[in-house]
Amino acid sequence: MALNPDFSKGLLPAILQDVSTQQVLMLGYMNEEAFKRTHEEQVVWFYSRSKQRLWKKGETSGHIQQVVDMHLDCDADALLIRVHPQGPTCHKGTQSCFNTEVPYQLQNLETTIQQRIHTKSEKSYTHYLLTQGKEKITKKFGEEAFEVVIAALKNDHSELIEESADLLYHFFVLLHEQQVQIADIEKTLAKRHHTENNFKGERRSIEHW
Secondary structure, X not given: OOOOOOOOOOXXXXXXXXXXXXXXXXXXXXXXXXXHHHHHHOEOEEEEOOOOEEEEOOOOOOOOEEEEEEEEOOOOOOEEXXXXXXXXXXXXXXXXXXXXXXXXXXXXXXXXXXXXXXXXXXXXXXXXXXXXXXXXXXXXXXXXXXXXXXXXXXXXXXXXXXXXXXXXXHHHHHHXXXXXXXXXXXXXXXXXXXXXXXXXXXXXXXXXX
């Protein structure tokens, strides 16, 4: 879908967000030419209010921002740009101009597990599990699931959190062994959520979940 920003109010505020971590990186401003170049080249361009000229983000440092997608707000006068940053975004050397921490996501766990298969260190438990195969991995997953149940029955929230973390870890190892990505599961959940919205107000079939 084509984007049609409203520049009648002046420069367009543009927020950059790391598509991988969801971290907000910076706020910049675009005129029509900067927006056009960003759309055509798929790297972020801004209009510098202090220098009164166009500038490509990272033109000096080399830390360009590769565009993944762009979204206008409801009034078409603000822009959200999701990017793959090629290095720190802030001129002070930090990943974000807002100095926010990178939120931990399940994709981080997936990436770590994918990397561990190439690690031959005897200290890598992940590598050990993956080399043991499906039987070992499924057995450990079952054990961890049982531990979660026990913690819940005991109403021990601290233990439940710890055991749930262990369960998720072994679940991701199992997914990796079966060559299934978390994105595949997210797509299925998104489809179910869409179906849920379509049937809002009606009793859902329990078999669907």
